[in-house]
Amino acid sequence: MMENKVFLSFTFYSTILILKMYVVAIVTGQVRLRKKAFANPEDALRNGGLQFCREDPDVERCRRAHRNDMENIFPFLFLGAIYSLLDPSPTVARIHFLIFCVGRIIHTIAYLLRLQAPTRSLAYSVAQLPCFSMALQILMATTPYW
């Protein structure tokens, strides 16, 4: 596997996206501290008092971005790995990974910076295209083994 250049390319883009998700987590924590909005009483107590155990729209926005990442990037980690093992054209495969990676980075930027609709949903939809393509190719290769 570690001599399969498509797989190595896939792991590069996947790791970039996981680090991107970690950044969203860190941003969420920073917004919680700045807006003083904590999910747990024990955190609020340590940061000024129980009144800061509350919701905040900016925190919720970060959490929605993070959840959307989980809904979409985690399936990519699976589909991309299996697709890489199907011996696809390296150029075509790299286009799949690149579109997904760029689409998801734009999705996060559009979410956190509240860019005008439909920037975010467009980025989401474009990023889904390589996922559907990979899923269909995997099904075509594995249907005989159901």
Place this chain on the structure above:
Amino acid sequence: MMENKVFLSFTFYSTILILKMYVVAIVTGQVRLRKKAFANPEDALRNGGLQFCREDPDVERCRRAHRNDMENIFPFLFLGAIYSLLDPSPTVARIHFLIFCVGRIIHTIAYLLRLQAPTRSLAYSVAQLPCFSMALQILMATTPYW
């Protein structure tokens, strides 16, 4: 790996379930549009006005179904892959994958169509059985290497 028939069977069922999750995401978006209930002000603004940035019980139902999928299907993607490499009986392995796949599809149907309890929790519990079985078999095979 791509000559291991158990692994190919596993990838088939996994990809079906990932596509099933994508369907839940698409349904969520459709319900948001139909009920006019958006999570973000920028989406509401594009769809009639800020008053449509609101929660809706049908949207929340879709989101709970999706989240439950993440909690259960993602671990399966890991457990099933490792289990496939343990050289299990192909028939027994396929039964594991099939029970999980059918259980999770019924879970989604029961969730979105509000089927009477305990249909949904029963489907959830049945789908967990092959997961526990695979997890235990992996632990038995790998405990010497902890």
Place this chain on the structure above:
Amino acid sequence: MMENKVFLSFTFYSTILILKMYVVAIVTGQVRLRKKAFANPEDALRNGGLQFCREDPDVERCRRAHRNDMENIFPFLFLGAIYSLLDPSPTVARIHFLIFCVGRIIHTIAYLLRLQAPTRSLAYSVAQLPCFSMALQILMATTPYW
């Protein structure tokens, strides 16, 4: 892969953590029953009446613990697998997996038992260290293939 001792060690710790997540799911269900707080009307109806379709702070706490697990343990399943294939020192690799595993178990205990801050965030941060380390090592190995 199943002769790679680092990979086998990784699968052991990963499976332990997936079982740990299943325990959080089971605890959530038990708290829902004990506190009579259900997310769905059909579940509430079966357990005493529609008035029990309601939120509960203890249930929400379990759900936050579970979600934080998804945000962090699922990426580990990917990073750890790829890192294992990079031929790392078995001792160093095991330290990575052990720190993550112990950190995440302490995180769950601190969450569910409401341990005083910053126990939980400290466990979270310590568990992220091996993840960042593995992500950087993967990037260093795969950047030529982007």
